[in-house]
Amino acid sequence: MDLSQKKLFLLDLDGTLYLEETLLPGAAEFLEYVRSRGGCYRFLTNNSSRGVDAGLEKMHRLGVPAVPEEFLTAVEATIHYLRTVRSPNDIYYAVGTASFCRQIAQAGFSLRDTPTEDVTAVLVGYDTTLTYEKVQDACRLLCRGADFLATNPDLACPTLFGFVPDCGSICAMLENACGRKPVFIGKPDPTMIRLAWAQTGYGPAETLMVGDRLYTDIACGVHAGVDTALVLTGEATAADAAVSDTPPTAVYENMAQLLAALRQADHEKGETA
Structure with missing residues (x-):
């Protein structure tokens, strides 16, 4: 996987970017770096207990810039399913x-x-x-x-x-x-990923799905035909990934390690351009 090609980052929230009211290592810095390199991201969450307004408020409370259009939730996927x-x-x-x-x-x-x-x-x-x-x-x-x-x-x-x-x-x-x-209806069904493509204009080759669960986050990316990154700050372990029916493309300890890998890939691309 060439991380330097990735422009659209689809990010789970609970267990990936934060735990309750604690922002996980590297999360804010990762989002800032994606914006600085001209990419974009969408927050893909299966948490249907709260709406986009609550998710937006939480991100702001944690000191992370966010706008409503950056959220795609299981509720939106459910509404899409009920309508179609x-x-x-x-x-x-x-x-x-x-x-x-x-x-x-x-x-x-x-x-x-x-x-x-x-x-x-x-x-x-x-x-x-x-x-x-x-x-x-x-x-x-x-x-x-x-x-x-x-x-x-x-x-x-x-x-x-x-x-x-x-x-x-x-x-x-x-x-x-x-x-x-x-x-x-929600992840691992790829509806939210397809909605993200429709919003941003990006496609599979430019997309990376990032999450902490194999059977929802990673399986969602696999079903959509995109590269995936598992972070070990939530539910799944590296041992789980090794025996999964839907293995991730790569495994990282946390968002900080993924950020370091992305920066390295961009640096190497710049040196060889």
């Missing part, structure tokens, strides 16, 4: 945060607060406000035949103390109870 694949007459029961439900409703889709007879699909996100009542309502709907959709398959969300259950774990609980498997 599902019937406009579908009615959804959402297992998600208030922010998630608000974004889905603002996009023009019908939501119900209770498991009414007219609900055609259960839509599950990373719900940090999960209650047993929501779980029971979702089970009631799934057991009577409603479709099962979910924003992302991530099993755990990284924190400073370890991990907490993400959307994939919530879905596993529902699957165990109801015997139903969900259709997952």
Whole structure:
């Protein structure tokens, strides 16, 4: 992989650029360097618990310049899926945060607060406000035949103390109870990468997907046909990468090490130009 050819950097957030309120080593410097060399980046996150406004506020709080157009989320991928694949007459029961439900409703889709007879699909996100009542309502709907959709398959969300259950774990609980498997919409599906290409005009050869999870971030890049970089600041380990069905193109300890490699590649290209 020739890093000097890369102009579009697709970056996961949780476990890649930051952990909770802590910016990870090299993250801010990497973004600054990409801008200085005329490239661009997009933040690709499967975290559906908050909207772009919250993500933007967090980046600013961490001292990182960002604009709304730089965010591509699992919620946007879900909205794209609902518009292009599902019937406009579908009615959804959402297992998600208030922010998630608000974004889905603002996009023009019908939501119900209770498991009414007219609900055609259960839509599950990373719900940090999960209650047993929501779980029971979702089970009631799934057991009577409603479709099962979910924003992302991530099993755990990284924190400073370890991990907490993400959307994939919530879905596993529902699957165990109801015997139903969900259709997952976010990464590793390559929709967000394709949306990034449409926004920026770049293509596969100029793109690098960077993340900390093999089965979402790296698999997303593999499915889109782009080079990938795994950073070891989140879920996956180098040993995991060595036996993965979707191995990364390269592995780095953190964003600082990736930045050093990018600078070296640019330097070598300058010397041989």
